[in-house]
Amino acid sequence: DAGVTQSPTHLIKTRGQHVTLRCSPISGHKSVSWYQQVLGQGPQFIFQYYEKEERGRGNFPDRFSARQFPNYSSELNVNALLLGDSALYLCASSRFLDGSNSPLHFGNGTRLTVT
Amino acid sequence: AQRVTQPEKLLSVFKGAPVELKCNYSYSGSPELFWYVQYSRQRLQLLLRHISRESIKGFTADLNKGETSFHLKKPFAQEEDSAMYYCALSLFQGGKLIFGQGTELSVKP
Numbered sequence: 001d002a003g004v005t006q007s008p009t010h011l012i013k014t015r016g017q018h019v020t021l022r023c024s025p026i027s028g029h030k031s032v033s034w035y036q037q038v039l040g041q042g043p044q045f046i047f048q049y050y051e052k053e054e055r056g057r058g059n060f061p062d063r064f065s066a067r068q069f070p071n072y073s074s075e076l077n078v079n080a081l082l083l084g085d086s087a088l089y090l091c092a093s094s095r096f097l098d099g100s101n102s103p104l105h106f107g108n109g110t111r112l113t114v115t
Numbered sequence: 116a117q118r119v120t121q122p123e124k125l126l127s128v129f130k131g132a133p134v135e136l137k138c139n140y141s142y143s144g145s146p147e148l149f150w151y152v153q154y155s156r157q158r159l160q161l162l163l164r165h166i167s168r169e170s171i172k173g174f175t176a177d178l179n180k181g182e183t184s185f186h187l188k189k190p191f192a193q194e195e196d197s198a199m200y201y202c203a204l205s206l207f208q209g210g211k212l213i214f215g216q217g218t219e220l221s222v223k224p
Contacts (some may be wrong), residue, residue: 033211042119042201042214043159056211090159100186103149104212106159 002026006091012113013081015032021076021110031055032074033104034066035090043090049074050097068104078112086114117142119204121215128192129223136218137189138176138202147205147206148185149212154198162187164198172196192222 005024013019031050035043045115048056063079072093078085081106088109095102128134138144139188150162163171165178165185176187185202199219203212 035212035214040216042121042203042216043212045211045213048211058211103161103164105161108158 004091004093004105006089006107006110008110009108010111010113012115014115015081017084018077018079019081019112021078021091022111023074023076023091023093023107025072025074025091029093029095029105030072031039031097031102031103032068032072032093033094034074034076035057035092036060037088037090037109039076045078048097049092052089054098080112083114086112088112116205117204117213119202119213121200121202121218124216125219125220125221127215127221127223130194131191133187134187134192134196134220134222136200136202136220138185138215140202141181142168142183142206143206143207144206146178146180148176148178149187149199149203149205150174150187151203151214152198153201155175156224159201170176194222194224196220197222 007022033048034046037043045058047066052068066076068074090109091107092104096106120139148165151161153159174189178185199217201217202215
């Protein structure tokens, strides 16, 4: 079991730039969720995708967008980066949409630093 | 608004001592609650969920709707329990978890 894989592991960007983060879910998992974890805080929900459709969105600006591909992998895009976007971005997959019957499996995350 | 509160950032105990990590939630609906754990250099992983009513690695957690709490307990802490623990609330739509700020548990020999 390869688990949820995320790339890249680390990334350094400059303010105003754009970034794309990638996530491959566990085989057979159709739901992918994205979380932002700022240092010292718990993860904060950004998006959930299931069967290539957005099923939930957290309180993040429109600079944040995501999509899910036919193979269920996903990308998170952030435009016009701000210093405050520096965080660990976590991807989680689950078999079904309903989290109570199919717990989330998290990746190791992508550490984004905006300078 | 939905919220999860973990009042302790750091909890330090000696090996063999009882442990209780506190979690309070704010949610008007029927909550589904989880504890996730992150050991050093490992990914965030599910420890237990209230609907299972199970004991994992000696940990238990009981949902108290009257006190809106879901405290994590273990009667005798072990050094390998040292980790970051997050309480999380799942809303109806499934993949959206609301996490608390986390409690770092340090078990000293």
